[in-house]
Amino acid sequence: MNETDVVIIGAGHNGLTCAAYLAMAGLRVKVVERRKVVGGAAVTEEFAPGFRNSVASYTVSLLNPKIIADLKLADHGLRIVERRAQNFLPAPDGSYLLTGEGRTRESVARLSERDAVEIDAFSRELEAIADVLRHFVLRAPPNVVEGFGVGAMREAFNALRSANDLRQLSLEQQRNLLDLFTRSAGEMLDERFESDLVKALFGFDAIVGNYASPYAAGSAYVMLHHAFGEVNGKKGVWGHAIGGMGAITQAMARAARGHGAEIETDASVREVIVEKDRACGVVLDNGATIRAKYVASNVNPKLLYTHLVPASALTHEFATRISRWRNGSGTFRMNVALDALPSFTALPGFGDHLTAGIIIAPSLGYMDRAWRDACDFGWSRAPVVELLIPSTLDDTLSPPGRHVASLFCQHVAPQLPDGKSWDDHREKVADLMIATVDQYAPGFAGSVVGRQILSPLDLERQFGLLGGDIFHGALTLNQLFSARPMLGHADYRGPLRGLYHCGSGAHPGGGVTGAPGHNAARAILADHRRLFS
Numbered sequence: 001m002n003e004t005d006v007v008i009i010g011a012g013h014n015g016l017t018c019a020a021y022l023a024m025a026g027l028r029v030k031v032v033e034r035r036k037v038v039g040g041a042a043v044t045e046e047f048a049p050g051f052r053n054s055v056a057s058y059t060v061s062l063l064n065p066k067i068i069a070d071l072k073l074a075d076h077g078l079r080i081v082e083r084r085a086q087n088f089l090p091a092p093d094g095s096y097l098l099t100g101e102g103r104t105r106e107s108v109a110r111l112s113e114r115d116a117v118e119i120d121a122f123s124r125e126l127e128a129i130a131d132v133l134r135h136f137v138l139r140a141p142p143n144v145v146e147g148f149g150v151g152a153m154r155e156a157f158n159a160l161r162s163a164n165d166l167r168q169l170s171l172e173q174q175r176n177l178l179d180l181f182t183r184s185a186g187e188m189l190d191e192r193f194e195s196d197l198v199k200a201l202f203g204f205d206a207i208v209g210n211y212a213s214p215y216a217a218g219s220a221y222v223m224l225h226h227a228f229g230e231v232n233g234k235k236g237v238w239g240h241a242i243g244g245m246g247a248i249t250q251a252m253a254r255a256a257r258g259h260g261a262e263i264e265t266d267a268s269v270r271e272v273i274v275e276k277d278r279a280c281g282v283v284l285d286n287g288a289t290i291r292a293k294y295v296a297s298n299v300n301p302k303l304l305y306t307h308l309v310p311a312s313a314l315t316h317e318f319a320t321r322i323s324r325w326r327n328g329s330g331t332f333r334m335n336v337a338l339d340a341l342p343s344f345t346a347l348p349g350f351g352d353h354l355t356a357g358i359i360i361a362p363s364l365g366y367m368d369r370a371w372r373d374a375c376d377f378g379w380s381r382a383p384v385v386e387l388l389i390p391s392t393l394d395d396t397l398s399p400p401g402r403h404v405a406s407l408f409c410q411h412v413a414p415q416l417p418d419g420k421s422w423d424d425h426r427e428k429v430a431d432l433m434i435a436t437v438d439q440y441a442p443g444f445a446g447s448v449v450g451r452q453i454l455s456p457l458d459l460e461r462q463f464g465l466l467g468g469d470i471f472h473g474a475l476t477l478n479q480l481f482s483a484r485p486m487l488g489h490a491d492y493r494g495p496l497r498g499l500y501h502c503g504s505g506a507h508p509g510g511g512v513t514g515a516p517g518h519n520a521a522r523a524i525l526a527d528h529r530r531l532f533s
Contacts, residue, residue: 002290004030004262006524007282008502009269009308010298010464012040016252016263017517018296018502018524020071023259025525030290031261032282034268034464038253040298041463041470042512044246048450050399051337054245056454056463056470058333058388058406059357061229061238062511063248066138067518076251076258079242081393082231086238088353089197090346090440091362097197098353111195122192122202127236128169129177130227135165137228137508137515140523141481143491181477185223186215186364196363203364207384209470209510211330211411213371214364222475225509238357240393248512272297272304272499274313279499282308294498294524298517299464300472301325301485301505309496318495321486325505326474328414328467330374332383333459334407334433337450341389341403342441358387360440374411378420379429384410385436402449409433414456414467422455429455471510472503481507492516492523500524 006022008015011033023029037043041056060080068074085100098107109116169177179188185206189199203214206223213219231239241247253263267288272295273281281291297304302325311319347353361367361384370380391403398404412429416422430453438445456468465472473479482490484507492500502520504510 002030002288004028004290004292005528006030006294006296007032007290007292008296008298009282009304010034010040010503011038011249011253011263011265012298012503013042013249013252013512013514014503014517014520015040015296015298016249016256017067017071017514018298018521019261019263020252020256020259021518021521022524023256023261025521027525027528029256029261030292031256031263032267032269032284032290033263033265035462036266038263038265039246039249041459041465042245042249044244047335047452048337051402051404051450052244052397053335053390053404053406053452055335055452056333056459056465057245057512058390058408059238060241060245060248060512061231062226062513064137064514064518065230065233067514071252071255073248073251073255076254078247078251080231080239081242082234082237082239083355083357083393084352085356087201087359088344088347088356089200089359089362090344091197092440094346095197096344096346097195097201098347098356099201100352100356108195108198111197112193115193115195115198118192119198123236125173125176126224126227128173129180130224130235132165132168133224134228136481137513138518140491140519141484141507143489144482144487180220180224182217183220184213184215184217185220186213186368188220189214189364196365199364200359200361200367203367204359204361204384204386207367207371207410208386208408209329209331210475211328211371211374211414213368215368218477221477221480225475225511240390242394243396244390244394245512252514269308272309274310274496277313278497279309279494294500294528296500296502296520296524297494298503300327300466300469300503301501302327302466302473303464304501309499313496315495318486325485326476326479327469327472328456328474329469329471330371330411330414331456331459331468331470332379332409332412332429332433333454334409334430335452336405336407336434336448337398338389338403338405338447339449340443340447341392342387342437342444342447344441346440354389355392358389360385360387360436371411374413378416378425379412379432380410381432383412383433383436385433387437407433407437412456414469422457426453426455426458472505473509475509480509484509492520493527
């Protein structure tokens with residue numbers, strides 16, 4: 001039997017962030033990871049001889065700069081480079097949109113002079129709101145508590161602080177914020193723009209990882225969620241971690257270990273130990289027991305409470321509600337090895353556009369049909385595909401003259417209809433995804449010399465992403481902010497004393513941010529000081 005101050009379930013990026021902060025504060029920390037490697041979904045692996053790539057998570061922007069600085073990730077080997085262009089959207093008619101510093105307005109103007117004026121105003125509105133909401137990322141949202149006491153007073157002050165932050169927004173900006181939380185992205189974009197490609201640029205951010213139409217209520221918030229990012233101090237920019245996404249989590253692991261944290265891989269948790277309504281350790285699949293003052297979970301909340309916490313330790317109301325936690329992001333993930341770079345009909349040859357996020361989804365209507373088709377058929381027969389070619393920025397990933405590409409594909413049903421299994425349809429759908437890119441870049445299919453395929457079922461099996469949900473729970477209004485993962489538990493504390501949520505199922509949600517791990521560590525340290533000061 002081992003004893004420690006904190007045991008953390010899962011060595012994904014949030015678990016490692018939490019571990020590093022706790023170890024920096026002097027606590028004894030042990031992280032247990034089911035897989036043989038650390039990193040969760042942010043890992044880099046060789047998937048074909050000589051070809052390496054980020055396996056699941058695939059691009060950088062939302063990783064919080066304070067966490068990068070606090071953990072000294074650059075000192076531990078992390079280097080992030082910016083895309084030379086941000087997004088490239090080709091259309092079937094040969095037109096295209098290319099965005100990035102010094103590019104966006106001119107490219108939009110070729111499609112619509114009106115939209116070239118409007119896009120600046122719309123981007124400024126999103127940025128102004130994102131700037132204020134960034135204040136909420138690294139702290140707990142107001143938590144709903146019963147009764148009146150110290151906890152209620154603390155949350156009242158938290159709510160007042162949040163209200164003061166929101167008062168930085170003008171009345172019109174507050175109206176826009178309400179729209180972004182409640183309306184569909186498609187509806188808002190149709191009101192502002194006339195070009196299909198300009199609408200698709202923003203509309204893609206509303207459906208990425210979100211199994212929904214861009215016309216679904218609440219999809220505008222998902223669009224806003226992706227506006228919080230920055231790279232190397234530049235807001236709204238996306239980039240690539242040299243060495244792939246695994247470079248982030250390897251740097252985090254080095255930071256945590258450097259402060260004394262222990263990380264054990266191939267150590268799957270069978271059960272959280274509960275004694276007298278308090279979580280006080282875990283039992284591993286091999287029978288080993290780790291006792292701890294605090295247990296922090298980096299796994300999906302539904303997985304935690306339906307598989308790891310004894311049912312007898314939960315109230316019927318809590319267990320019922322968490323069983324309804326909505327998962328499923330409609331994601332089909334691929335990595336491919338290429339013997340040549342693609343050449344797009346809309347913009348042939350090599351150029352900065354090949355360093356961008358290449359979005360195959362030329363209109364909101366295309367995205368809407370992709371979702372409807374997946375609901376009816378199981379997968380989109382004209383899917384949405386984002387293609388990234390990180391080897392254009394990072395020559396460590398592939399042999400000289402060759403390349404690797406990430407394909408983030410939507411929409412597919414998390415569970416196929418009529419009892420069908422993804423194991424029987426994985427290869428067929430992978431062929432479809434490659435053929436879809438080939439329609440815009442003829443010859444792409446012939447350049448593929450190796451591939452790695454992850455269906456929603458594969459994502460669930462390998463990374464614990466239930467239904468393939470990259471966010472550990474849909475970013476819907478009833479699963480956000482004070483309701484993530486449930487009203488009364490938005491402060492990173494679970495329904496049992498000593499149990500904490502440090503993963504993406506807690507505020508502020510999904511993406512490689514590190515924020516839930518940072519915030520959970522603060523909650524644990526606050527409780528530790530109260531108990532032992």
